[in-house]
Amino acid sequence: MNESRAGFIERWMPRTIASRLYLILSVGLLLAYGLSFGLLFYERYVAAMSLMLDTLERDIATSVAVLDRLPAAERGDWLTRLQRGNYRYILGPGETDGPLVSGRAQRVTRLIGEALGERFSVHGNTTSTTPERYQVHLTLSDGQPLTIEITPGAAPVAQWLPVVLVVQLGVLLLCTWAAVRLTTRPLARLADAAASLNPSAGGQHLQEGGPVEVAKAVSAFNAMQDRIADHLAERLRILAAISHDLQTPLTRMTLRTEGMDESHERDKLLGDLDEMQHLVREGVAYARSAHSASEPPRRVDPDAFLDSLVLDYQDAGKAVTMAGRVGAPVMTRPHALRRVLGNLVDNAIKYAGAAELRIDGGHGRPVSIAVLDRGPGIPDDELDAVMQPFYRLEASRNRGTGGAGLGLAIAQQLTLSIGGSLELRNREGGGLQVTLTIEGRDG
Amino acid sequence: MDPIDHILIVDDDREIRQMLADYLQKNGLRTSVAGDGREMRAALETTPVDLIVLDVMMPGDDGLVLCRNLRASKHRAIPVLMLTARDDATDRIVGLEMGADDYVVKPFSARELLARIKAVIRRTRMLPPNLQVTEASRMLAFGQWRLDTTARHLLDPQDTVVALSGAEFRLLRVFLDHPQRILSRDQLLNLTQGREAENFDRSIDLLVSRLRQRLMDDAREQTYIKTVRSEGYVFSVPVTLLGGDA
Numbered sequence: 001m002n003e004s005r006a007g008f009i010e011r012w013m014p015r016t017i018a019s020r021l022y023l024i025l026s027v028g029l030l031l032a033y034g035l036s037f038g039l040l041f042y043e044r045y046v047a048a049m050s051l052m053l054d055t056l057e058r059d060i061a062t063s064v065a066v067l068d069r070l071p072a073a074e075r076g077d078w079l080t081r082l083q084r085g086n087y088r089y090i091l092g093p094g095e096t097d098g099p100l101v102s103g104r105a106q107r108v109t110r111l112i113g114e115a116l117g118e119r120f121s122v123h124g125n126t127t128s129t130t131p132e133r134y135q136v137h138l139t140l141s142d143g144q145p146l147t148i149e150i151t152p153g154a155a156p157v158a159q160w161l162p163v164v165l166v167v168q169l170g171v172l173l174l175c176t177w178a179a180v181r182l183t184t185r186p187l188a189r190l191a192d193a194a195a196s197l198n199p200s201a202g203g204q205h206l207q208e209g210g211p212v213e214v215a216k217a218v219s220a221f222n223a224m225q226d227r228i229a230d231h232l233a234e235r236l237r238i239l240a241a242i243s244h245d246l247q248t249p250l251t252r253m254t255l256r257t258e259g260m261d262e263s264h265e266r267d268k269l270l271g272d273l274d275e276m277q278h279l280v281r282e283g284v285a286y287a288r289s290a291h292s293a294s295e296p297p298r299r300v301d302p303d304a305f306l307d308s309l310v311l312d313y314q315d316a317g318k319a320v321t322m323a324g325r326v327g328a329p330v331m332t333r334p335h336a337l338r339r340v341l342g343n344l345v346d347n348a349i350k351y352a353g354a355a356e357l358r359i360d361g362g363h364g365r366p367v368s369i370a371v372l373d374r375g376p377g378i379p380d381d382e383l384d385a386v387m388q389p390f391y392r393l394e395a396s397r398n399r400g401t402g403g404a405g406l407g408l409a410i411a412q413q414l415t416l417s418i419g420g421s422l423e424l425r426n427r428e429g430g431g432l433q434v435t436l437t438i439e440g441r442d443g
Numbered sequence: 444m445d446p447i448d449h450i451l452i453v454d455d456d457r458e459i460r461q462m463l464a465d466y467l468q469k470n471g472l473r474t475s476v477a478g479d480g481r482e483m484r485a486a487l488e489t490t491p492v493d494l495i496v497l498d499v500m501m502p503g504d505d506g507l508v509l510c511r512n513l514r515a516s517k518h519r520a521i522p523v524l525m526l527t528a529r530d531d532a533t534d535r536i537v538g539l540e541m542g543a544d545d546y547v548v549k550p551f552s553a554r555e556l557l558a559r560i561k562a563v564i565r566r567t568r569m570l571p572p573n574l575q576v577t578e579a580s581r582m583l584a585f586g587q588w589r590l591d592t593t594a595r596h597l598l599d600p601q602d603t604v605v606a607l608s609g610a611e612f613r614l615l616r617v618f619l620d621h622p623q624r625i626l627s628r629d630q631l632l633n634l635t636q637g638r639e640a641e642n643f644d645r646s647i648d649l650l651v652s653r654l655r656q657r658l659m660d661d662a663r664e665q666t667y668i669k670t671v672r673s674e675g676y677v678f679s680v681p682v683t684l685l686g687g688d689a
Contacts, residue, residue: 244500247549247550248456248459248549250549250550251456251459251549251550251551252456252458252459252462253550254550254551254552254553255459255462255463255466255552255553256462258466258552258553258554259462259465259466259553270552273550277550298602298603298604299601299602299603299604300603300604300606301599301603301604301605301606304605304606304607304657305604305605305606307606307608308606308607308608308611308657309606309608311608311610311611311653312608312609312610315608315609315610329601329603334594334596334604334606335594338606
């Protein structure tokens with residue numbers, strides 16, 4: 001039951017809080033206004049009606065008595081003096097065809113008949129339905145026919161009333177809009193801040209202003225940001241401390257092992273030590289990658305940058321090639337960028353034995369650098385997970401090829417810190433393509 | 444190595460410095476050991492030293508401070524090889540900026556250290572650089588270019604970073620250290636041999652042409668690196684040291 005209601009709300013309500021509030025408040029206001037307007041209208045109508053009937057009754061009785069007493073020749077002069085806003089007197093039979101159509105007309109006719117008493121017999125008929133008009137006929141005592149033509153007034157409500165109502169409604173809707181905006185704006189600001197949260201970048205604090213509730217939420221957010229930054233700093237300290245303290249015993253172990261006589265065991269020990277060293281280095285590198293925002297952005301020639309990177313690999317005898325050209329400088333953090341690309345290329349070499357780099361963009365467009373290989377790729381459902389630190393694909397769990405599982409995590413962290421994005425996807429025909437995109441702001 | 448080179452090992456860890464000493468001795472070097480700066484100075488006073496292996500992380504005066512002091516003393520000519528604990532480019536460089544000639548990242552293997560020691564000694568014997576790059580002045584200016592010796596990249600007149608590959612940087616550094624002096628291909632090959640011990644089999648000629656491209660130096664005009672027929676190459680533009688932030 002509850003679920004279906006929630007589903008209903010989700011389906012039929014607008015998506016944003018702002019429009020939901022608008023909708024609820026506007027519908028409520030419209031209903032309330034409609035009701036009170038209707039009530040007012042009805043009340044006024046009833047009051048006016050009974051007042052009108054009251055005066056009509058007395059007025060007409062008096063007028064008819066006066067006309068009846070006047071000599072027939074003078075009656076014409078009095079007619080205009082006796083007439084009122086919604087009825088007038090006609091000396092003559094008038095139009096006598098047809099019945100009385102509306103209940104109100106019948107009631108008025110009956111009332112007139114009662115007011116005039118036994119002396120006059122009265123009958124009425126409707127002459128026009130829109131606008132409603134009807135005539136009540138009677139015969140004065142000297143035999144002259146007299147007709148009372150009644151034109152019931154329009155709604156007994158002042159013309160300006162609806163205008164005032166509309167204006168009021170408008171003012172209220174405007175207030176609603178302001179209130180909703182006031183409420184949702186800080187929320188949006190908070191959401192933006194949370195989305196762009198990067199505690200390693202020193203975490204810019206939101207300004208703690210505005211209404212108490214908002215200020216509270218903002219200060220809670222800022223405190224949370226500080227806590228995250230503290231945690232990150234602590235993580236870095238711990239990782240750095242552990243790895244640093246491991247250096248000396250590892251060095252000793254390496255030297256001691258090297259001093260041993262040549263044997264299979266010795267080679268194995270050296271291999272293990274090598275792996276441990278690798279793990280320690282990667283761990284520190286990862287911890288640092290979260291704090292790498294200190295490097296200032298520079299104008300960098302992306303072509304020379306990639307070219308030198310590729311040449312370094314080629315000089316080391318690795319099969320790394322490059323295609324594409326940008327031809328315009330970009331603003332970026334060269335050290336971090338180099339580390340990211342280094343990790344990606346290292347990965348490609350590790351799993352595929354070769355890597356191909358493609359660069360594109362620039363001249364105001366984002367620069368994208370793709371690292372492609374023809375290795376085994378990554379199962380589609382693990383593409384996101386491999387960016388997590390210490391995540392290794394099931395197939396490479398044995399450390400022979402698996403490494404520390406930090407290469408991509410470091411690349412991802414650093415990419416974020418230079419304001420870029422990293423996208424992994426499997427290539428058609430096998431292999432992995434990792435695309436690094438950085439803002440193409442000209443230097 | 445003609446006479447037996449004397450290596451001074453400065454490390455606060457007794458076992459490490461002893462094992463290193465043993466290994467180096469086994470490989471034909473003479474060694475002394477020191478546990479801190481005081482012992483290092485004492486050792487320097489007693490015997491001539493050809494190279495100092497200096498640990499960065501030490502209680503009291505650390506390796507960087509000792510290295511800087513050394514460069515300001517009468518022993519400034521002794522090459523220094525740093526043992527650093529952290530593998531991060533910024534830290535790597537600091538050692539070199541403080542006046543070290545090379546560094547090895549801990550944990551390292553003794554074989555690796557020996558190779559570096561030999562390379563540094565060979566390099567400094569062959570051609571001592573005539574410009575001493577220091578902490579305060581790490582920019583070398585030549586023509587329209589500046590070389591940031593810390594970040595190991597070029598800066599063009601618009602301050603755009605033009606990256607260099609490791610081999611290109613080393614070659615340029617050799618040229619900048621010895622401007623207006625003819626360098627033979629053999630000398631260049633020896634001086635640029637990668638400290639990364641990578642298998643560097645490109646010919647010097649190819650490397651020079653790559654560097655010319657990087658410097659936008661027309662092979663026919665040859666503004667910066669001139670070919671000297673049958674002798675080698677000469678860097679023909681004056682080089683100046685720029686102060687810290689230039």
